[in-house]
Amino acid sequence: MDFSFSEQQVAVRDTVRRLCREHQHLVGPAEENESLPREVFARWGELGLLGVRYPESDGGSGLDKVSDCIVREELSYMSQGFASSWSAHSHLGIWPIWKAGTDEQRRRFFRPAVQGRKIAGFALSEPDGGSNIRALKTRAQRCDGGWKLNGSKLYITNAPIADFLLLAARTAPELRGEAISLFIVELPARGLVVDKLRKEGIRASETGLLHIEDVFVPDDCVLGERLGTYPVILESLSENRVGVAANALGMARAAFDAASAYAQTRLVAGRRIGDYQAIGHKLAEMSAQIEAARWLVYYGAWRVDQNTLDAATAARVKLVASETAVAVSEQAIRIHGGAGIMREYPVGRIHRDALVYVIGEGTSEIQKNIIMRELGFKP
């Protein structure tokens, strides 16, 4: 592996940094209103940032997973709320369509999504099945010309603003636990009600609870049919774990930079607080943790690009990076003293946002279970 980004990857990073400067003024209002402006998706689409890691022949930008992680790191440095909506859209909501959909599904849903003309989301988690996917209860039953869906989905990113959701439902419970397929549900849909949820973290990203009652999905909007798309779902989640680790890296960096800047200027008893060894050591440790997470994240991205990513590696990458973001942002608050609790400083928001990522995309405990299994133990 090369020790530096390629010229193209540096160009991607610079483009996203410029875009983040352009969008910075939107972050405060989006957090306050708990709402992400739709135009943001259009701008991402215009710059080719929604299809970074997809081939040009399919409408993407034709870059690699490393570039995708660079985009995530930079967006998260600005706002994890924005980056979460980006991730739910440009990976979870459309990757399975790109991977396992028909040409027609790619034309109708994937392409407009990478252009920022349609907003996507991914609805897997349920009130009784977050960590335990196999407990999924939402049921799809055959009907004339398609399927009828019944059930509920909880904590679905982008659901209040989405044009379509990729919704997981059980097709043949008598067959086996993994008979879960993905249904492309266009919104608004008769029988589907979305309640917007209010959150402590990633407030700019909109999240919904779905009530699903006899929602009709035509045959041409199904991925997987009766036997399901469970392997595609698992592969998508694994790859996205590397992606959200890059998000966590961006948050950790943002918290560190804020703390380091504060430690340079805040004087106590005539000394910069960074010169007190207790504070300087915190910053030293935080920088080492971030460096370790950075190597792991880009190693994981490289493994995706080599087509060699396995579930346990993805779990290690996600576990380390997300726990780093929580630890670093907590220390950043401590370094700020009382200011760390005030809204005018970013570190409190970053810590709330970071906590979402030791839960979402599989909790840290679930990542450890995946790693345990690889080590030959039975969680």
Ligand SMILES: Cc1cc2nc3c(=O)[nH]c(=O)nc-3n(C[C@H](O)[C@H](O)[C@H](O)COP(=O)(O)OP(=O)(O)OC[C@H]3O[C@@H](n4cnc5c(N)ncnc54)[C@H](O)[C@@H]3O)c2cc1C
């Ligand atoms: C802001 C936000 C956005 C989200 N966006 C989406 C989305 O877009 N789409 C989507 O499908 N989902 C989404 N989720 C759901 C997320 O993936 C789940 O919240 C997560 O998987 C945990 O599930 P749960 O909340 O049901 O917790 P539970 O499964 O109830 O877990 C509760 C606790 O028990 C622990 N636990 C559970 N099982 C085990 C076990 N076997 N061994 C050890 N410990 C265990 C967990 O680690 C956790 O600490 C989102 C969640 C949040 C908070």
